Amino acid sequence: MIRALADDAVSGAATGAATGAATDLEIAALLWWAFDGLLALGLLGLAYQVVAGRQLFRSVVLFIIYGLLMAVAWARLAAPDLALAEAAIGAGLTGALLLSAYRNLIGTDGEEGPHAPITPPAGAPPMTVPRWAALFAAALAGLLVAGIGWVAVGLQPPEQTAGRLALEQLAESGVENPVTAVLLNFRSIDTIGEVVVLFVAFLAARVVAQELDHAGPGDWLRASQREPLLVGPLIAFIAPMAVLVTGYLLWAGGHQPGGAFQAGAVLAALAVLLRLTGRLRPRLEPTLLERSVLVGGVVLFSAIGLAGAGLAGAVLEYPPGWDYRLILLIETVLTLSIALPLALLFSGSGGLRQEVR
Amino acid sequence: MSQAAFYALVAGALTGIGIYGLITQRHLLRRVLAVNILGSSVFLLLVALARRHPDYVDPVPHAMVLTGIVIAVSATAFALVLARRYHAATGLTHLPEDEESEEALAPGLLNRRSLADRRSGGGPPPGQPERRQGARRRSDEDRRSDEGAQ
Numbered sequence: 305m306i307r308a309l310a311d312d313a314v315s316g317a318a319t320g321a322a323t324g325a326a327t328d329l330e331i332a333a334l335l336w337w338a339f340d341g342l343l344a345l346g347l348l349g350l351a352y353q354v355v356a357g358r359q360l361f362r363s364v365v366l367f368i369i370y371g372l373l374m375a376v377a378w379a380r381l382a383a384p385d386l387a388l389a390e391a392a393i394g395a396g397l398t399g400a401l402l403l404s405a406y407r408n409l410i411g412t413d414g415e416e417g418p419h420a421p422i423t424p425p426a427g428a429p430p431m432t433v434p435r436w437a438a439l440f441a442a443a444l445a446g447l448l449v450a451g452i453g454w455v456a457v458g459l460q461p462p463e464q465t466a467g468r469l470a471l472e473q474l475a476e477s478g479v480e481n482p483v484t485a486v487l488l489n490f491r492s493i494d495t496i497g498e499v500v501v502l503f504v505a506f507l508a509a510r511v512v513a514q515e516l517d518h519a520g521p522g523d524w525l526r527a528s529q530r531e532p533l534l535v536g537p538l539i540a541f542i543a544p545m546a547v548l549v550t551g552y553l554l555w556a557g558g559h560q561p562g563g564a565f566q567a568g569a570v571l572a573a574l575a576v577l578l579r580l581t582g583r584l585r586p587r588l589e590p591t592l593l594e595r596s597v598l599v600g601g602v603v604l605f606s607a608i609g610l611a612g613a614g615l616a617g618a619v620l621e622y623p624p625g626w627d628y629r630l631i632l633l634i635e636t637v638l639t640l641s642i643a644l645p646l647a648l649l650f651s652g653s654g655g656l657r658q659e660v661r
Numbered sequence: 662m663s664q665a666a667f668y669a670l671v672a673g674a675l676t677g678i679g680i681y682g683l684i685t686q687r688h689l690l691r692r693v694l695a696v697n698i699l700g701s702s703v704f705l706l707l708v709a710l711a712r713r714h715p716d717y718v719d720p721v722p723h724a725m726v727l728t729g730i731v732i733a734v735s736a737t738a739f740a741l742v743l744a745r746r747y748h749a750a751t752g753l754t755h756l757p758e759d760e761e762s763e764e765a766l767a768p769g770l771l772n773r774r775s776l777a778d779r780r781s782g783g784g785p786p787p788g789q790p791e792r793r794q795g796a797r798r799r800s801d802e803d804r805r806s807d808e809g810a811q
Binding site for chain 1: 689721733
């Protein structure tokens with residue numbers, strides 16, 4: 305909607321006479337450009353601080369802020385689905401994973417305290433690659449990507465793109481949100497692949513990880529210490545809200561921004577919170593229920609896809625009239641199948657159990 | 662210049678920053694951060710390209726990026742687990758290939774020696790066994806409490 309306003313502003317400015325209204329619109333367009341410019345400056349500055357800042361901890365925190373700004377940029381580019389996903393997954397969950405890894409790699413290390421500069425002291429060779437070579441490679445890569453983007457944007461777009469096709473056939477997909485339609489109907493094979501990748505990452509992490517030595521609760525949760533007073537009420541408030549938001553995002557995905565991925569990320573974030581505050585404790589092996597949730601998304605999605613071969617004439621085709629119901633069913637199971645591996649990846653354990661208090 | 666073109670240029674600059682960090686930084690966590698910046702710059706390019714059509718927003722790149730975000734977090738999580746395991750096994754936070762300039766880093770000397778011991782087939786590095794036993798002990802405790810709850 306914001307973008308539509310800006311578009312109106314631009315077209316209004318182009319066609320408008322020298323009336324007061326046209327001037328206002330011109331100013332609005334200018335303001336939006338100023339906003340885009342500031343956003344870009346913020347992204348670039350944060351990105352540089354993330355890769356080259358002096359303190360690692362600061363860089364990790366700035367990366368989370370970078371993710372949030374990126375979400376704003378995507379909202380500006382008319383991609384609200386992605387803005388939601390980036391804020392929840394890219395900034396939120398990745399940030400939690402990074403902070404927990406930071407604590408494991410450095411916070412426990414006596415040699416490098418959290419505030420020690422990680423760049424070598426002056427006079428030492430700072431890196432194995434000469435700076436000019438790194439700058440040259442970076443400039444080359446940057447120019448390549450910028451060049452691709454510049455040329456692709458400038459080209460006359462083809463008349464018939466996959467996206468236009470998807471929008472034209474949106475009515476047949478069973479849902480009204482074009483991104484959900486592409487993810488769960490037109491290109492559902494990609495989505496199956498994605499859930500498989502998530503599952504494989506979880507399995508691989510289980511193979512590599514040391515058992516139950518990750519992301520432990522804070523020191524204040526050790527038996528000898530009491531929990532801060534406000535943690536309990538805060539959890540009591542946030543937990544039901546997070547479940548509500550999960551349900552809403554899942555339901556909204558059919559006709560407006562949202563869907564299984566955003567919903568799953570919110571649910572996983574809740575699990576991370578409960579894990580950090582000791583409400584959930586790690587468990588060595590997943591229970592039968594957890595195992596079925598972990599594979600549930602892939603199994604159900606594949607089963608429905610294969611059934612489509614018999615009932616609808618093609619693999620991953622839904623029987624006519626059943627699109628919306630099946631998509632909703634798949635999305636519900638996918639939400640859980642996305643949230644659980646993400647939560648377990650953070651927890652670094654095979655399963656979770658409720659803490660008996 | 663259209664908005665899409667502007668953000669495509671920003672994506673190019675972010676790619677440059679990501680590559681720069683990937684090449685110059687040796688700390689594993691920094692490299693994971695740099696790869697994430699790199700990934701998000703490509704996502705930004707795709708989202709900008711989805712915006713280039715005058716009359717509609719292309720949903721296909723959006724779906725691709727949504728898939729990409731989930732895959733990026735999966736890969737990041739796995740990379741971090743690998744880094745932790747590597748750190749637990751060697752005490753290092755960077756890869757041995759990057760050790761050329763190590764002499765200048767006073768704090769790294771001990772770690773480097775411990776890695777050399779490991780390489781030459783010597784005993785476990787000093788300081789390590791104690792911590793790893795500690796880790797195992799914690800794990801055993803957890804295991805016991807785990808069984809107790811079942």
